[in-house]
Amino acid sequence: MAFQIHILGYNSALPTVNSHPTAQLINVNERLILIDCGEGTQVQLRKIKAKFSKINHVFISHLHGDHIFGLIGFISSLMLLGKTTPMHIFGPLGIKDFIENQLKHTQSHCNFDLIFYEMDFFDSRLIFEDKKVEVYNLPLDHRIYCNGFLIKEKPKLKNLKIQEVLKFPEIETCDYLNLKLGKDFKLSSGQIIPNELLTYPQEKPLSYAFCSDTRYRRELVDLIQNVDLMYHEATFGSELEEMAKKTGHSTARQAALIAREANAGQLILGHFSNRYREFNQLLNEAKEVFPNSILPKTLQEFTLERV
Numbered sequence: 001m002a003f004q005i006h007i008l009g010y011n012s013a014l015p016t017v018n019s020h021p022t023a024q025l026i027n028v029n030e031r032l033i034l035i036d037c038g039e040g041t042q043v044q045l046r047k048i049k050a051k052f053s054k055i056n057h058v059f060i061s062h063l064h065g066d067h068i069f070g071l072i073g074f075i076s077s078l079m080l081l082g083k084t085t086p087m088h089i090f091g092p093l094g095i096k097d098f099i100e101n102q103l104k105h106t107q108s109h110c111n112f113d114l115i116f117y118e119m120d121f122f123d124s125r126l127i128f129e130d131k132k133v134e135v136y137n138l139p140l141d142h143r144i145y146c147n148g149f150l151i152k153e154k155p156k157l158k159n160l161k162i163q164e165v166l167k168f169p170e171i172e173t174c175d176y177l178n179l180k181l182g183k184d185f186k187l188s189s190g191q192i193i194p195n196e197l198l199t200y201p202q203e204k205p206l207s208y209a210f211c212s213d214t215r216y217r218r219e220l221v222d223l224i225q226n227v228d229l230m231y232h233e234a235t236f237g238s239e240l241e242e243m244a245k246k247t248g249h250s251t252a253r254q255a256a257l258i259a260r261e262a263n264a265g266q267l268i269l270g271h272f273s274n275r276y277r278e279f280n281q282l283l284n285e286a287k288e289v290f291p292n293s294i295l296p297k298t299l300q301e302f303t304l305e306r307v
Contacts, residue, residue, distance in 0.1 A: 003028050003153060003206045003304040005229065007296045008044035010270035012235055013066040015039060020298060021066035022271060024210065024231070025050055026151055028133045034058045034074075035149060035210050041070035042077050047299055052081060057128065059135065060091030061212035062146035063098065072102045079111055086113040090127055090135075092145045093120040119147060124223050129154070138223055140214035143248040148212050150224055153205035158182060158195075165198050206304040209264070213271065215245055216254040221261040228304050230264045231296075233271035234282050240273075252282040256289035267293040268302070 004027040009020030021038025025045065032055045034041075045052065060068055068091075075087070089095060096116040103110060117127065119137060128135040131154060138148035157180035165171050165179070170187055179185065182202070185193040209230040211220060224230060232255035236244045244251050252269055259267035267290055272279050279295050286293035 002030070003208070005208055005231075005302040005304075006048055006050075007268070007270075007298065007300045007302075008041055008048070009038050009298065010268075010272075010296050012271050012273055013064070014274050015066075016274070018298070020044060021070075022061075022212070023070065025055070026208065028151060028153060030054075031130070031132045032056070033133070033135070033151065036061055036067040036212065037069075037071040037074055038066045039069040039073075042074045044299065045074075048301075052078060053083060053085075056085055056087055058087065058089045058091075059149050060089070060095060061140070061148060061210075062142060062144055063092055063094060064144065064213070067212065068095075068098070072099060075099070075103075075110065075114070076108065079108065083112045086115050088115045088117065088128070090117045090137075091119065092147070093118045120145065124150075136223070138209065138211060138220060139217075140212060140220075141217050141248065142213045142215070146213055148214070148220070149210045150207065150227070151210070152207040155205050156203055158199040158202045160199055161197075168193060171198075203306060206306065208304065209262075211255075211258070213248060214250060215248055216250050216257070218258075218261075220258050224258075224262045224264070226263050228265040229268070229302060230259055230262070230266070231268040231270055232258055234269040234286065235271050235273050237276075237281055237285055252286040252293075253289055256286040256293055259290045259293070264290075265292070268296050269293060270296055 006025040008023035011019040022036040023038050023041040024035045026033040034055050122139050124136050127137050134152045136150040140146040140148050179198050182195050184195045207227045209224040209227045211232040234252035234255045235249035236251050238251045238253045241251050283295050
């Protein structure tokens with residue numbers, strides 16, 4: 001069982017020889033999720049030997065090119081590889097038209113279903129769930145409509161203290177599921193046996209927050225409270241705070257403020273302006289506020305672990 005984040009690209013709009021636009025591959029217990037798909041993402045996926053056929057869910061934060069220009073290429077490669085299972089694409093209103101027009105004008109026929117989930121709301125909602133994972137959108141404040149995403153493990157069933165359970169003959173094996181779900185047990189006498197007496201404490205589900213292009217947005221704090229790991233854009237240093245606000249971005253210090261107030265486990269900075277030749281200035285600025293801030297490396301893998 002694993003919860004891994006692969007940083008495929010983290011720079012801002014202009015790709016360089018040694019850096020790539022935003023894209024991340026998330027593995028939650030073998031459920032693969034692609035977040036954003038900047039130009040060249042499929043090449044980056046090749047480099048980490050990702051299984052293209054297992055990527056069936058894509059989440060796009062917004063329709064700026066450095067976050068979506070790689071998606072049609074990725075879809076085209078899946079067509080050539082003979083994919084037959086549906087691809088579920090979550091993104092802003094307009095993403096369906098954007099992709100379908102490219103397929104139309106290149107006279108490409110998709111041999112698998114593209115299922116679009118378009119968003120135009122400004123509150124946080126559960127937008128996807130299955131047996132392994134939950135995904136919530138995180139409303140952001142960019143120049144155009146934009147969301148981040150909170151990815152959480154589904155809570156696991158509790159383990160029974162079987163020796164304690166066997167002390168109560170009225171508890172039958174058909175009752176075990178309810179106990180694992182956290183329910184108390186009521187004896188025929190009316191006595192309530194507390195669940196915590198019969199089960200071990202439940203493991204805290206792991207969580208990851210991806211905060212894409214946005215101005216400083218204090219409202220994020222309540223939505224991602226106690227998140228294990230978060231990524232937050234840090235396009236500028238504090239000396240360019242006014243430019244950050246004007247262009248719909250954050251400073252490294254502002255990203256760190258969000259992480260500190262949210263009690264995050266760790267902060268990954270990203271989406272740096274090309275005006276910076278090296279990023280230690282931004283890292284140091286963030287560390288002054290939130291010491292557990294780090295710079296990513298291209299193709300770096302982060303594994304979340306329970307303490």
